[in-house]
Amino acid sequence: MAPSLPWVEPARTFLGATADWEKSRVVLVGAPLDVTSSFRPGTRFAPQRIREVSVGLEEYSLLFDRSLRQAALFDAGDLLLAPGAVGPSLDRVEECVAWLAAQGKKVALLGGEHLLTYAAVRGLAAAYEGLIVLHWDAHADRRQEYLGQELSHATVMHLVARLGIPLYQMGIRSLAPEELAAVRPLLRRPALPPANRDDNPVPGGQAGSEDVSGGLYLEDLLAGLWAVLPALRSRPVYLSCDIDVLDPAYAPGTGTPEPGGVTPGEIFRAVGHLPGVNLVGFDLVEVNPLVDVGDCTSLLAAKITRELILACSLT
Amino acid sequence: MAPSLPWVEPARTFLGATADWEKSRVVLVGAPLDVTSSFRPGTRFAPQRIREVSVGLEEYSLLFDRSLRQAALFDAGDLLLAPGAVGPSLDRVEECVAWLAAQGKKVALLGGEHLLTYAAVRGLAAAYEGLIVLHWDAHADRRQEYLGQELSHATVMHLVARLGIPLYQMGIRSLAPEELAAVRPLLRRPALPPANRDDNPVPGGQAGSEDVSGGLYLEDLLAGLWAVLPALRSRPVYLSCDIDVLDPAYAPGTGTPEPGGVTPGEIFRAVGHLPGVNLVGFDLVEVNPLVDVGDCTSLLAAKITRELILACSLT
């Protein structure tokens, strides 16, 4: 940068990011993996677009009465992933995530397609003993193969479960027939929490006392989260959030939208429950700017990212 | 099809459709009537677009714990309707629907504009004695004429009512001044159902006991349906669903969107009430892919169609 051009804007990073690597606690990394999408591709453009629209938001969050400046966020840019190269791309994601954990940083991973969660969990499992995966999604992603492929956005949670990591899925509102047999024993329709369920925070002791063997909670994200919160509190937790857990009215920019999802208000209330949990990182995946309308999905993703970064910084 | 090309995909039909006409119970027919729209035309493209996006959904429905494969759906393609020819088009729809009823098939009719409901009801009235029409819509469609035309999407329910068919309308949130005089005696603001109104299924005996003289229920679709369910249970029922009963945020792709409608969740809960009813067919009309955004209206229409087909197959 020219020393004598003080009036120029710096290059685009995520809203409120610091330039101080040493002091940073949370590190944002873009992972534009976009290979196995079966319907509408384009998730490769999400990390950059989410950064760009993030400047339309404030750094300060009313939800947490706290600013991103306090979160010490470092934006490391995007991983270079060769188009069409699934294996090497997953290796690079795993290597990056593991390295960040070794540096004591929490990771905020912006996809890209959902398959990268498999790599991220592999990268974190060694660093965090007893890691639990929390999964918000419209789909269970538990096929055993998809059109003959084992590595796919549609098989990613099958792959995670096979690693022996406890897995709590919620918001699920669509299941493929071939998933059904495998997941039927795991299905839960959670009871609604007590009357004050809309309030933050959830008093931990009043929730159910699930064990850590995992479960698949249908539709109601908040009821599902309420049910599993006690189980989450004793372990390091990684959250994988597929943007299609939201209704397509709020998040049309995604590859396989599924009508009938949650609202932004429900997502933000759910995020408001996380500070009681040891959140060691998260990913936000399947945002597809190529099919977005008016950037509303990218903008919503940016706000969810802001709140999740703050949740990470608070635990 | 060339016998030695086993690797090619079949042509596009609706998700999960069977090739076995004999065993089919529900027959999907597209009726791309698109003549009398007063604002934004384009509904002629809906049947094909809904089929195309339907492959992004699963055949299995969590709502009914049942798959389209079990519904024995046959997709008969689209009716050939000459542009601008209202009368002959309506005759063809009527003839088709009557013939399907005579074959013992239930009809799933994808519009096209709403006027086709008049033809469909004429075609079914002879086959099903005591037929009742259930109507979900933002507008009452009960003008007596529209810009001098008697046959119009804006007069269709006036035409149906004139056939002497009992008519239950719900979700209505917009009325033209000229409709008001005629429908004022029919207006109902239904009481909310008891506390568990969100649960499926509705225990029939607890609902109100309407007679079969019809009614026009404002705004709250579920409360209206709850009120009329007892009346529906003793008769064959045809459902006409105008996609604009949904809020434009969920269904922007329609000719005359009306702000303030129901959510997909409410529609699916309403559909969940239908298996107790003898549903002999349905139409889904006024989807307009030409003004849709990101195909979200077509996709939502496809999911509603899936659930309504399953509801037909269960009764």
Place this chain on the structure above:
Amino acid sequence: MAPSLPWVEPARTFLGATADWEKSRVVLVGAPLDVTSSFRPGTRFAPQRIREVSVGLEEYSLLFDRSLRQAALFDAGDLLLAPGAVGPSLDRVEECVAWLAAQGKKVALLGGEHLLTYAAVRGLAAAYEGLIVLHWDAHADRRQEYLGQELSHATVMHLVARLGIPLYQMGIRSLAPEELAAVRPLLRRPALPPANRDDNPVPGGQAGSEDVSGGLYLEDLLAGLWAVLPALRSRPVYLSCDIDVLDPAYAPGTGTPEPGGVTPGEIFRAVGHLPGVNLVGFDLVEVNPLVDVGDCTSLLAAKITRELILACSLT
């Protein structure tokens, strides 16, 4: 209008229109007929949209070194045409055009679909003895019926020819097999004009000397016009211009775009040839704002309209 609100803008009319009916020489009328389109409907929105974007142009034309103010244009608004009512709509167009001719006004008709040309020619034929129709289009529109309909945008020039009006068609680059038999004797591939063909104006005596029995000139609009100019000079001429004579890159907003058409430069050169002709009116049809991109078709239509109005005012 409130007398004490001098700062408000006037309502939208076409660029440069006068409020003085008496002195006006050219009258612009919108005819939003939009019934028989076989592919993508939406032409009903064209007249208003063309007016709106026209304000982005200047009133002064470099082509004619003359301003719209000098043309004494009156903008009469749009005809009220009931959706779906073909016959009454055509009658209204005919009546309006005939009345304007009787008032000594030249008509600038903005469609709407092409079928309205049939009505306009009927309305003008009585007023102007020896009327000739000049037709610029990608398609010949000379089917005898279309999906069983006699009145259609695809049959309009067959209808005009049947009136006994000499018809010169040019720019045609697509023919239906069923048109071919009828029009084969009329096909012309015009020789290119002499070397200075790009210059304005065309010296009349040097062009070919066609009789007035009409003809169908393929593809090259300027060569075709050059060939027929002598025949046009002795008679009143009505020009019907279908926007799809232009390449879809310049005019994507139309119902049945046909790749490979003329450029705006060619159209403007062609219009530059018209002042030597007794142009008694024109229509510009098949602009469809609903499928336009960035209003570029409407804007090009507005500029063509400006130049054609000036051409009318010069003859």
Place this chain on the structure above:
Amino acid sequence: MAPSLPWVEPARTFLGATADWEKSRVVLVGAPLDVTSSFRPGTRFAPQRIREVSVGLEEYSLLFDRSLRQAALFDAGDLLLAPGAVGPSLDRVEECVAWLAAQGKKVALLGGEHLLTYAAVRGLAAAYEGLIVLHWDAHADRRQEYLGQELSHATVMHLVARLGIPLYQMGIRSLAPEELAAVRPLLRRPALPPANRDDNPVPGGQAGSEDVSGGLYLEDLLAGLWAVLPALRSRPVYLSCDIDVLDPAYAPGTGTPEPGGVTPGEIFRAVGHLPGVNLVGFDLVEVNPLVDVGDCTSLLAAKITRELILACSLT
């Protein structure tokens, strides 16, 4: 207009507007101010676009069982504001609003950007002693300067407060760090109203008894309105409604959308509370047709405008 062309449509005004200035009670004025937007410009196109889409609605409102015809609305067109000229534009808005108040008319102001509210309040403050401003928005707009500018859409409510006008803000869900210090004492998280909060109308006596020193109510629009209604009832009230108070799913067409807002149903319920208030005028600002999708924001704005005009006419 030509006397002998009785079949032409009148020029575009807002739905149901009267031509009788003398008898009119509410006057709609467009103020296409569009200068200081920091992100996506385009609000200058809103007044005209809202008028155009308003014809897709009915004049009759179910919410008030009353028609726009009864409201005696006059549509005065748009103010002529030179692009880039902030000061003169604000002066013109102020002058217009003051003049309308002097004529005994209530003003319905369609923006344009939010900064115009400052001019409108200046224009009304002299005419209505004790004026109170009610503000519905996603953002507090209380910065003291924005990128060195004092006059900005981001400072408008700071400017209003500095005039000494009591200011009640609600629906706020985003605050800039630099606003926080100033507004912390004003922050309120209102208790939910009693169980029947969804019903209309709110029985005034049961609400809280705020004084008229103003306040900033977070997020829940209805709860905030419920809390301040008693304070509003004794004074003339001007409502400033920023369309971004709605969730971007319902109103994507705006410059700085903020995920997580209210629904159309909540807005209409809030408007339903206003007839008990002496509403002397309102503005609806920040609609941006340039980034709208399928005109859904403009259409929603038109419906809100209809209901607010009716609310004005009822008080």
Place this chain on the structure above:
Amino acid sequence: MAPSLPWVEPARTFLGATADWEKSRVVLVGAPLDVTSSFRPGTRFAPQRIREVSVGLEEYSLLFDRSLRQAALFDAGDLLLAPGAVGPSLDRVEECVAWLAAQGKKVALLGGEHLLTYAAVRGLAAAYEGLIVLHWDAHADRRQEYLGQELSHATVMHLVARLGIPLYQMGIRSLAPEELAAVRPLLRRPALPPANRDDNPVPGGQAGSEDVSGGLYLEDLLAGLWAVLPALRSRPVYLSCDIDVLDPAYAPGTGTPEPGGVTPGEIFRAVGHLPGVNLVGFDLVEVNPLVDVGDCTSLLAAKITRELILACSLT
């Protein structure tokens, strides 16, 4: 298909396709390969979209005075290719193309991305001794690897050349620095053909007499084709046409548009030169409906496909 529903439309195939496999001479196959695109993905949707819009064209071609009905086209549908599986997909394309050649059919291959050409050429090379590849494109596609991948749309012509197949490239207007060293010896700037270059057909004897060692002709497609026609006449020829050879104004729907390309008129004139050549098949690749505007790229692709099918059927 139900025997008693004679009024339903057949499923979507390409315009004018026959159902008679035995008599067919040209077979259209969709190959929705969409894995290695480095910029904007979406070519997987092209085969189906091109079919759909093809019905907006006529079956009769003025260029060849011949109809598709005479070409005996069979539309075999799309190959099933697993997302992300490059190797197996290429094998399937090769197998399909080889099998069609063995059946004596000419292949019309609709991509999908350009990499499939490598598979098609492998499949045809055995069947047609002395095969020559003609390549129309904006880019040379002769990188040796792309981001570490050997199989890529950017390396495809390097792969073809390595097979030892003579390769004539034309229309090229963009070269990567890393391609330059390899292709410099092959660069040609062809002289313009004689004055009547715009006329069809090109008299063969007057053109240049290239040998069959291939060449890379810059920018001017017609001049390049003119130069190589003599070399093409003695051998079986496969044409690979990348849609981005056209200017983005005509074909915006493609992954890596390059400003400054040829016009549709030039393409059609080039196709008009092909009947003198033994054209044994062709592909049309890199159409991307996901980033198209108003389907104009798909429509242009459909028209080019029609003309190329006719060219195949004439040789």
Place this chain on the structure above:
Amino acid sequence: MAPSLPWVEPARTFLGATADWEKSRVVLVGAPLDVTSSFRPGTRFAPQRIREVSVGLEEYSLLFDRSLRQAALFDAGDLLLAPGAVGPSLDRVEECVAWLAAQGKKVALLGGEHLLTYAAVRGLAAAYEGLIVLHWDAHADRRQEYLGQELSHATVMHLVARLGIPLYQMGIRSLAPEELAAVRPLLRRPALPPANRDDNPVPGGQAGSEDVSGGLYLEDLLAGLWAVLPALRSRPVYLSCDIDVLDPAYAPGTGTPEPGGVTPGEIFRAVGHLPGVNLVGFDLVEVNPLVDVGDCTSLLAAKITRELILACSLT
């Protein structure tokens, strides 16, 4: 940047930019001025969008057989300009441009709206004695005021001329009536250059020998440039290129598109003439990504920018 994250992509700068300020010869600066647009705003987004899409091009130019790497381009980012603040923004542009000239750098300025050219010329006039301005545009931009404003995109060339700088305008195809009186004496319709006009480079001696008093050349950009090249050769030249000099089919993303402009091929040929000129800087203005379609305008702007940077580096 974290030292140990070597796998991340660098932040977005223009294609092929160097990080070495000292050695750089051409400096790219974004100037997102977007205040006085009278029609469709949005040019503020152009600099960033042009950078983003530039990566879809190659660094190597066939036109100059030279790569951007050889041009030693430094991308300094965007100037921070407060929305709505015309005067301070112009001062900042002037200051920046003057400073760059003082450092011996040539400036590549990406707008933003055209008004910034006034500031740039002021900044350069002191540094380069005898500076001449070359202006490519659809509009003359020579109004004396626009809606009462003196500083406007519509007055910018009037302001430049008033500085006493010789001004050569070409490509102009639209004039406002109020401009006409002032510019009539300057109007030129240049004779076509000799037969080889399409070839590069233009042999200087054969062109006309204009003096340096300026001129306004209508429509044909190449003929105009040919006529003024001799006059340009003895002086430092600044080029101001308004993207709307191109036809809207190629550059729809601009505020006031004017049908009938030049093609990309003509622009590139014109740029090919510049290396004989002492080009000391240029601007490319009025690109508006907000109304672009498929980024085609931004992409074309990026390619023109690449060629102009190379032209600067060659002189």
